[in-house]
Amino acid sequence: MSSAAVKQEERRDEAARAAGPDLTDAGFLAAIEATTYPGADFRHREHVRLAWVCLRQSGFEAGLARVRGLIQRYAAALGATGKYHETLTRAWVELVQAALDAAPDAPSFDAFLEARPELGDARLLERHYRKETLDSAEARAGWVPPDVAPLPARDGVQR
Numbered sequence: 001m002s003s004a005a006v007k008q009e010e011r012r013d014e015a016a017r018a019a020g021p022d023l024t025d026a027g028f029l030a031a032i033e034a035t036t037y038p039g040a041d042f043r044h045r046e047h048v049r050l051a052w053v054c055l056r057q058s059g060f061e062a063g064l065a066r067v068r069g070l071i072q073r074y075a076a077a078l079g080a081t082g083k084y085h086e087t088l089t090r091a092w093v094e095l096v097q098a099a100l101d102a103a104p105d106a107p108s109f110d111a112f113l114e115a116r117p118e119l120g121d122a123r124l125l126e127r128h129y130r131k132e133t134l135d136s137a138e139a140r141a142g143w144v145p146p147d148v149a150p151l152p153a154r155d156g157v158q159r
Contacts, residue, residue, distance in 0.1 A: 025049075025053050025109065028046075028049060028050075028053065029050070029053050029054075032050060032070050032074055033070065035073065035074050035077035035078070037074070039078045039080075042074070044120075044122040045113075045120065047071070047092060048092065048096060048113075048119050048120070049109050050067055050070065050071070051063070051067050051092055051093045051096040051097075052096055052100070052109055052112055053109075054066045054067050054070070055067075055093065055096055055097050055100055056100065060093075060097050060154060063093065063097075064090060064093045067089060067093055068086075068089055068090075071084060071089060072084050084140075085134075085139065085140045086139070086140065086141060086142050086143055087129075087133075087134065087139035087140070087142070087143055087144045088125065088134065088139075090143050091125055091128065091129070091146070091151060092125070094151045094152075094154065095119060095124065095125075095151060095152065096119065097154045098151065098152035098153065098154050099112070099115075099116040099119055099152075100112075101154055101155040102115075102116070103115040103116055126148075127148065127149055128146035128147075128148050128149050128150070128151055129144075129146055129147060129148055130147055130148055133147050
């Protein structure tokens with residue numbers, strides 16, 4: 001293992017110890033931005049949290065761009081560039097934004113998930129997409145609209 005890889009691994013270990021269950025939204029975002037958040041811990045809930053933080057800070061268009069960039073950079077830092085999926089990313093950001101529009105005053109991510117528990121279900125997109133669609137190269141590389149049922153409307157956006 002190279003010295004750079006060792007140092008990155010040490011930063012990840014340090015971030016994992018610091019992350020704990022009480023990591024603030026700012027600390028969580030900083031760890032993702034620095035690519036020090038432990039990869040094994042960046043699961044569905046953390047993806048939704050990232051979208052929630054970015055959308056609250058930046059609004060939909062800028063928040064979506066930020067989520068895209070952060071996930072792509074984070075995946076690259078973990079050596080997993082092939083894992084990025086544009087349709088999954090945008091669809092989840094759309095779902096989180098619609099939920100934010102419906103529950104804008106949630107004081108924390110945990111409170112937000114309590115108000116919108118469906119977002120905790122990693123299989124939620126099965127209500128909107130066929131498996132074959134999400135498994136396609138087109139959906140991985142670019143935005144493909146739902147083919148089972150429309151996503152919920154965001155405020156001010158007709159579908």
